[in-house]
Amino acid sequence: xxxxxxxxxxxxxxxxxxxxxxxxxxxxxxxxxxxxxxxxxxxxxxxxxxxxxxxxxxxxxxxxxxxxxxxxxxxxxxxxxxxxxxxxxxxxxxxxxxxxxxxxxxxxxxxxxxxxxxxxxxxxxxxxxxxxxxxxxxxxxxxxxxxxxxxxxxxxxxxxxxxxxxxxxxxxxxxxxxxxxxxxxxxxxxxxxxxxxxxxxxxxxxxxxxxxxxxxxxxxxxxxxxxxxxxxxxxxxxxxxxxxxxxxxxxxxxxxxxxxxxxxxxxxxxxxxxxxxxxxxxxxxxxxxxxxxxxxx
Ligand SMILES: [Zn+2]
Numbered sequence: 001x002x003x004x005x006x007x008x009x010x011x012x013x014x015x016x017x018x019x020x021x022x023x024x025x026x027x028x029x030x031x032x033x034x035x036x037x038x039x040x041x042x043x044x045x046x047x048x049x050x051x052x053x054x055x056x057x058x059x060x061x062x063x064x065x066x067x068x069x070x071x072x073x074x075x076x077x078x079x080x081x082x083x084x085x086x087x088x089x090x091x092x093x094x095x096x097x098x099x100x101x102x103x104x105x106x107x108x109x110x111x112x113x114x115x116x117x118x119x120x121x122x123x124x125x126x127x128x129x130x131x132x133x134x135x136x137x138x139x140x141x142x143x144x145x146x147x148x149x150x151x152x153x154x155x156x157x158x159x160x161x162x163x164x165x166x167x168x169x170x171x172x173x174x175x176x177x178x179x180x181x182x183x184x185x186x187x188x189x190x191x192x193x194x195x196x197x198x199x200x201x202x203x204x205x206x207x208x209x210x211x212x213x214x215x216x217x218x219x220x221x222x223x224x225x226x227x228x229x230x231x232x233x234x235x236x237x238x239x240x241x242x243x244x245x246x247x248x249x250x251x252x253x254x255x256x257x258x259x260x261x262x263x264x265x266x267x268x269x270x271x272x273x274x275x276x277x278x279x280x281x282x283x284x285x286x287x288x289x290x291x292x293x294x295x296x297x
Contacts, residue, residue, distance in 0.1 A: 043083050046079070046082045046083045046086060047079030047080070047082060047083060048079070049082050051078040051079075051081075051082070055078075055081070055100075055104050056078070058100075058101050058104045058105065059104060059105070059108045062101075062105050062173075062176055062177065063105065063108050063109065063176055063179070064177065064179045064289070065112075065179050065259075065287065065289055066108070068287040068288060068289045069287060073115060076115060076116075076117075077108065077111055077112065077115055080111035080114050080115070080121070081104065081107045081108055081111050083121055084107045084110065084111055084121055085103060085104075085107055087121050088107075088121075088122075088125060088126065088127070088128055089126060089127045089128070090102070090103050090106075090127075090128050090130060091127055091128070091129045091130070092130055093129050093130060093131045093132075093135070093166075094131055094132055094135070095132070096130055096131060096132045096169060098130050102130060102169060102172075105172065105173070105176055106128065106130070106167065106172060106186055109172075109176055109184065109186035109187060109190075110122070110186055110190045112187070112259060113187065113190055113191065113194065113255070113280065115280070115281075115282055116280065116281035116282055117281075118281075120197070122190065122193045122194070122197075123197065124162070124163055124193065124196060124197065125163055125164070125165055125193050126163040126164070127163060127164050127165075128164075128165050128166075128167065129164060129165070129166045129167070130166075130167050130168075130169050130172075131166065131167070131168050131169065132168070132169055132170065133168050133169070133170040133171070134155060134156055134168050134170070134171070135155055135166070135168060136155075155168070156168045156171040156185050157171065157185040157186075157188065157189045159189040159190070159192035159193055159196065165189050165190070165192075165193065166189075167185060167186065167189060168185065171185045172185055172186055179260055179289065180260060180261065180289075180290075180291060181260065181261075182238070182239065182240060182253075182256050182257045182260045182261040182264075183240060183256060183260070184256050184259070184260060187252075187255055187256045187259055187260075188252045188253070188255070188256050189252075191251060191252040191255035191256070192248065192252050194206075195248055195251050195252070201248040202247055202248055203220060203224075203246070203247030203248045203249075203250055203251040204216060204217070204220075204247075204251070205251070205279060207279065208278075208279075212278070215275070216275055216279075219271045219272060219274075219275050220247070220250065220251070220254075220272065220275065221247075222271075223250070223254070223269055223271070223272045224243070224244070224247055224250045227239055227241070227243050227244045227250065228244040231244045238257060238261060238264045238265055238268045238269065239253050239254060239257045239265075239269075240253045240256070240257070254272055254276060255276065258272075258273065258276040258277075258280070258284060259284055261291065262283075262284035262285045262287075262289075263285055263291050264291070266285055
């Protein structure tokens with residue numbers, strides 16, 4: 001049977017279209033498989049880049065805990081800082097020029113949270129807005145049924161579920177040098193980022209195993225309720241009373257305490273310490289950072 005020229009042309013066309021579709025599918029599959037490998041290779045290359053000695057000096061002079069890390073931990077922290085700095089954009093606000101020193105200090109404290117190879121660098125976060133000092137925001141709150149009160153509130157930092165985090169540089173500097181009081185705005189806001197990795201701010205970051213969530217919920221809920229009761233009764237607490245605000249703030253405050261007052265947290269809330277140790281894969285009591293704060297509970 002002889003086929004017409006039009007039929008042949010139509011067959012060739014559909015074959016060509018089928019090939020194109022297969023090529024596109026192939027490229028997409030290759031992209032899905034190869035892209036994460038390329039990203040991982042790029043990250044590993046960045047981590048191996050030599051760490052500028054003046055960056056090291058900035059950290060040594062501003063972040064006292066750095067000198068208490070093991071040599072291996074310092075090297076890993078340096079690698080994470082290199083990656084962090086290529087992935088995040090710093091934006092100076094209200095006339096602030098963000099200097100290299102500011103970037104290195106913020107990155108160094110934030111990357112302490114990632115020290116043990118979590119593999120992700122705050123994936124939802126793109127920009128870090130830095131204000132010279134506390135910044136004022138307008139807050140509206142409903143009072144009764146009809147009245148809405150507008151308040152002007154000073155803030156030191158905040159973390160948004162979308163892609164931004166805001167810091168007051170004055171507070172960053174003060175909290176970083178003073179590494180003993182359990183208060184650190186960078187640790188706090190970046191802990192919120194970890195909490196928000198799954199899209200929700202509820203005090204539960206992504207844990208290693210599904211079976212971990214039950215214990216986490218039990219331990220953290222008990223400690224959160226205890227903190228709330230202690231705050232109501234005016235008891236002096238290891239964790240900052242702000243942690244009693246809600247479970248998300250509790251996780252952020254517990255993280256600050258874990259890194260800055262590990263001995264006190266381990267003594268008074270061993271189960272909370274253990275959960276955070278398992279989550280961060282770190283044991284800060286081993287750093288032997290001198291604790292000058294005597295604590296009575
Ligand atoms: Zn907070």
